[in-house]
Amino acid sequence: MISVFGSANMDLVAYTAVVPGRGETVTGHAFRTIPGGKGANQAVAAARAGAATCFVGAVGDDAFGPVMRDTLAGAGVDVSRLRVVPGSSGIAHIVVDDDGGNSIIVIPGANGTITAPSDEDLAVIDRSDALLLQLELPMEAVVAAARRARVPVVLTPAPVQDLPRELLGAVDLIVPNEHEAAAITGLADPEEALKALLDLVPEAVITLGAEGALYGARTGRPLRVPAVPVRAVDTTAAGDTFVGALAVARAEGRPQEQALRFAATAAALSVQRPGASTSMPTRPEIEAALA
Numbered sequence: 608m609i610s611v612f613g614s615a616n617m618d619l620v621a622y623t624a625v626v627p628g629r630g631e632t633v634t635g636h637a638f639r640t641i642p643g644g645k646g647a648n649q650a651v652a653a654a655r656a657g658a659a660t661c662f663v664g665a666v667g668d669d670a671f672g673p674v675m676r677d678t679l680a681g682a683g684v685d686v687s688r689l690r691v692v693p694g695s696s697g698i699a700h701i702v703v704d705d706d707g708g709n710s711i712i713v714i715p716g717a718n719g720t721i722t723a724p725s726d727e728d729l730a731v732i733d734r735s736d737a738l739l740l741q742l743e744l745p746m747e748a749v750v751a752a753a754r755r756a757r758v759p760v761v762l763t764p765a766p767v768q769d770l771p772r773e774l775l776g777a778v779d780l781i782v783p784n785e786h787e788a789a790a791i792t793g794l795a796d797p798e799e800a801l802k803a804l805l806d807l808v809p810e811a812v813i814t815l816g817a818e819g820a821l822y823g824a825r826t827g828r829p830l831r832v833p834a835v836p837v838r839a840v841d842t843t844a845a846g847d848t849f850v851g852a853l854a855v856a857r858a859e860g861r862p863q864e865q866a867l868r869f870a871a872t873a874a875a876l877s878v879q880r881p882g883a884s885t886s887m888p889t890r891p892e893i894e895a896a897l898a
């Protein structure tokens with residue numbers, strides 16, 4: 608089983624020719640509400656990739672809460688540890704212009720009310736094979752979960768921010784993209800950044816978009832994981848798909864190289880379809896692509 612302690616957001620996406628300036632009103636041409644948030648996305652990715660998955664988090668008591676709950680449950684995620692708190696759900700208010708540029712306001716809402724996992728949450732987390740964390744909850748909550756969990760902790764350090772020592776000391780595997788890896792280590796070269804990350808945590812994967820990924824552990828040689836060559840239409844949540852699938856493959860005890868190939872295959876399937884949770888592949892789809 609995989610546990611995810613993280614964010615659920617509703618993405619409210621307005622499409623318009625030009626992003627309006629202050630005081631300006633424009634007529635847009637489309638609008639979509641898309642359930643997301645890195646935590647919820649990783650939970651959907653893990654469930655679709657074939658693991659029993661529990662999402663621990665919060666939504667508001669607004670109209671978006673039940674939609675996000677249903678999206679998670681519809682993907683097969685256990686939502687018994689999803690709480691409903693008074694006020695707004697987490698929101699990402701996104702304006703996309705015709706050039707694909709965007710401006711985004713994130714309102715943490717319910718996510719921002721979480722200060723730590725409860726004892727009941729920890730009882731579930733400690734029954735799982737791995738705990739997946741990201742940085743869209745308050746840092747104190749992420750640190751508390753990492754320190755108190757008795758299972759391997761996988762951290763996606765996004766959105767990028769300073770990582771407290773006490774967090775890093777409790778992380779078993781960190782999975783930044785190359786920008787996050789550079790921000791954490793101050794090193795632009797992924798191989799150098801990987802070495803620096805391994806001074807902080809026992810294992811690391813740096814994802815490199817269409818260039819694949821680089822894995823390293825404190826012992827043994829680094830592994831280059833090629834990306835599966837595909838025509839990408841939307842890379843949103845490629846990283847979350849990769850992490851969810853990697854956690855599933857590792858929980859099943861697949862050898863490192865096979866687990867990484869499973870994750871890269873799942874992510875490559877996701878970039879060929881639009882959206883975040885909507886693009887994540889099922890277990891049979893991943894197995895078929897691997898074969």
Ligand code: ATP
Nearest residue numbers: 784814815816817819834839842844845846871874
């Ligand atoms: P996002 O923020 O969009 O979730 P990310 O920046 O966290 O993504 P990336 O490094 O872009 O993560 O991608 C994660 C993984 O997805 C890569 O390691 C690779 O395996 C796969 N991937 C991404 N883009 C492509 C692509 N164009 N073709 C094939 N595979 C891809």
